[in-house]
Amino acid sequence: MSKSAWEIVKLARHPKRMTSRGVIDALISDFVELKGDRLYRDDQAIIGGIGKFNATPVTIIAQEKGITTEEKIYHNFGMPHPEGYHKALRLMRQAEKFNRPILSIIDTPGAYPGIGAEERGQARAIAYNLQQMMDLTVPIIIVVLGEGGSGGALGVGVGDYVCMFENAIYSILSPEGFASIIYRDSTKAEQAANMMKITAQDLLEFGIIEEIIVEGEGLHLEPNVGLNNLKKALTRQFNRLLKMNKTTLLKQRYQKFRDIGVYEERGDEEDEQTED
């Protein structure tokens, strides 16, 4: 029974769907949260810290939406400010210092669109993360847990291996946003979603992600199925990546993103024609 894209969107945003904190509680032992970007304030839309995964110390970066209303407000609905990205990078550099692999969990509707965010350089915060994450000489595994909201997700989404939950979505903008631009009517989100190719299956086919984490009935009904599958995947991939020497690790990570893009390149002779 293959679900329509719109159904997956609704599951990805399901109020009962497990959030990052649930994944951390389930898979990470001795977790200690570390806060603040040392520049401005702590941004709770991103939870950062260190803990153990199968007894190996890892650095965790996780976008947290919160479940209860109070939690949602406390975590700003998972929409990070620039200081959230600064904190993430600080902790990732620290992971590199102590040669710890990094696990980054993505679940955000997008980077926070606010006056303070613009004042503190939201664009540059994301850009700098994109550049610097390519330079971290430790394995980085990205898990797309729920909503992969455009630049806000990608800002902590550069890694060696990207796995995505079956009922998660990862897109350039929300189906509602897309519908309001293309159809001038945001209520046509369902139509947009089915056209935008934002499900895990689409992204696997496009080579953007490496693995889909099967959820069984869904993270909101039987979370353990998804969690176990995730645990197995992470165990396999961390073992593989930790054995790899640093230069190959970085070269492969660069090449993974270097090869993304569908375009045509007309040969030189054709150029003359167009150059009339």
Add this chain to the structure above:
Amino acid sequence: MKNRLLVANRGEIAVRIIRAAKELGIETVAVYSKADAKSLHVKIADQAVCIGENDSADSYLNMNRVLSAAISTGCNAIHPGYGFLAENAEFVEMVESCQIKFVGPSSQAIAQIGDKSAARTLAKGHNVPTIEGSDGVVETVEEGLKVAKKIGYPVMIKASSGGGGRGISIVRSDTEFKNAFSRTAMEAVANFGDGALYIEKFIESPRHVEIQIIGDEAGNYVHLFERDCSLQRKNQKMIEESPSPVLNELLRRRMGMAALKLAKAINYVNAGTVEFLVDAKLNFYFIEMNTRIQVEHPVTEMITGVDLVKEQIRVAYGNTLSFKQRDLKMNGHAIECRINAEQPLKNFMPSPGEIKNVLFPGGLGVRVDTHIYPGYSIPPFYDSMIAKLIVHAPTRLEAIKKMRVALEQFVVEGIETNIEYQYLIMYNPEFIKGNYDTGFIQRFHKLVEESNNE
């Protein structure tokens, strides 16, 4: 579609143009700044549109507002008068692209001849004599000496970014040249922050003589003889006359031909004036071409009987010239005095204000082009010329006498004017003999100041 003409100017020339257009049965639209709300040209035009604040940059020089006034009132032609936008190639191109007729030459012609050095090279190209000089800046004394030897003393060493008579030295020999060169460079740096110098032939006691020309789109060209405008103060003309007391028939024909050659070279359409310097030995040198109707055009009109402004409008609407060169004759002598609201004895300080009353002179051969009337207030934002008094008589002496009588009876109450100053000039022997040069006013003014202080 019925023709309608927008007059993009103010003061006496606007009144002059509106009258000419009305005589041709063409409706006129005037534009005015807030300060000119009560001026005569606004009253006599068929319609008037305010185009901006008092200072001209925000009114008469605002191309968009002038053009928009023409477009929205349905004017299919614009007459720029003189000054303001008359020689602005950008404005002319805008008018042309809106398919509105510009009463004047094309934007290319203006761009081509408007730039002084380009005009000079064009003149050289058509072997019209120009003032010899170093083309471009002279770096060293040796280079300067070579140029001076080539063009022959006396020469002028001039600051290239200079003006207003400073940063210039006149030398008559190599030795004078050597010690003047570095001194002028320093003076140039001091005054204009730029020591670059160039060398130019110095014309001894030059006279400023200009030739009036007019051409139509069919390629007919005529010249309407010369005007002598040597009476200037800091290159502001004060008195003009025609014919020039120094020109003979041969020189007049040669200068006329030279002017027409230039006009044809750039297929110049409409009225224009080619300016020359004439030295004591009656050699003439091209200086520049003015691509507009001039303030002093009435002098030519009085001796040829041609209404130049009407002719401009007819040519702009595509008609051919209504006369050939052979139909034009100079008859009698005409003199024009510019009447300004200024105080000659207070360094020609402008004196705007309200005109309580005015008496205009009259009689045979006396013409007053003006925009003032009793109760009119002269705004302080524009140039200080308030009228032009033109007389015409069979001979120069009779014209001078007629000017004296006319000046005497020209009374303006409420502001200061230069009427009496002009009156004294009419009695000056050097002026009466007619052999004055562009330095005349300077010398004359010293006399007046001395006699006033005793």
Add this chain to the structure above:
Amino acid sequence: MTIKEIQQIIKDFESSTLTTLELELKDTKIKLSKLKEPEIIHKNLEPKIRTKDQPQVENIEPAIEDHLTKIHSPLVGTFYHASSPEAKPYVKVGDVVKKGQVVCIIEAMKIMNEITAPVEGVIEAILVNNKEVVGYDQVLMTIGEAVEK
């Protein structure tokens, strides 16, 4: 002291090297000064320029009470009361308008410029007819206080 005597004093004063003279006699007080130039220049020019914006240029706009807000045309062009010939006029007299609401269009060189109400209030009068030429800063409409009505 007779007029002639005063004239004589003035003549003597003129030919003397004195620059100022103050004379007080029984019935007359005379103050003569050769320094009159600066004052005269001062007097002559000063009132003409310094006074309220060009006294002699009376305000040619129609008499409008001061408390009304005037909407001036920022451009020279053609006034249109509606966005297109078929459309309904933006406003009519008596309409209530909000700050920034479009009240008319001025067309210049085929560029349509929407003119907006500078304040909130009621349209008291529209002083220009449709398609009429408007000059710079010409008053187009007046807006009164909304609260009165």
Add this chain to the structure above:
Amino acid sequence: MNDFLEQRKKRLEVFKKTVRKKEVTYKPINIPEGLFLKCDQCGAALYEKNLQIGQYICPFCDYHFRMSALNRMHLTVDEGSFEPLFDGIQSLNPLGMHGYEEKLNIGKALSKINEAFLCGTAQIVGSKIAIGILDSTFMMGSMGSAVGEKVTRLIEYSTTEKLPLIIFSASGGARMQEGIFSLMQMAKTSAALLKHDQEKLLYISVLTNPTTGGVAASFASLGDIMIAEKSSLIGFAGARVIKQTIMQDLPDGFQTDTFQLSHGQVDLIVHRRDMRKMLHQLLKLHEGKQVAS
């Protein structure tokens, strides 16, 4: 005197009506279309040709009009020194978005280049550089796979050739029609800049009007020297989205060049007329012959 003339005109007007048969009315002159552009900031009508000469700057309010990449190139580099690179790269339609090809053709027609990014090598007062210019007249300068690829190749070329790199950004962000592929170009371009940076090479990013979204949140914000062109709109999220999110009006001057300067996001604000001079000055400073000890 003032109104005497008016009364005279009125009386004669009445008489003229009896003489003249028909009343003459004058209609406004119908001037050709497109002669005048409207200045977005002050609404003045500007004569297009003058604008070209004046480098597309409004003479009344100094507003910097948007420029095509070709005009910008002509204005910035030495005459005839520009040699294009990777011109053959053009967009496809991986998600099969309806109407995408049409938009691409309109973009090509408007900008006269075949993608929203013009790049190659050139010289500024003799100094050789790698240069790229986003063209906001081509689909709002939006970044899809083709633009991302060209930007990345330009960066890699300038890294291998050891050239200083200058990129002029003018973009509404990532190109929606290519979905996730557009999004990933942000990472790809930023990654390429990491290597350029590691080779200790100079990258000057010039943010022109507008620079927002995915382009701002990637290569445009990673310049060693960040220049904002005067009167440019620069930011991450669109003003509309922010207003909807925070339900408040935005402060004056929000996301302008001065906003970015006062919040420490750009080094310099440069007027378009001084841009070439400033770039030359910066390039000279980085050509550094060691100071003789």
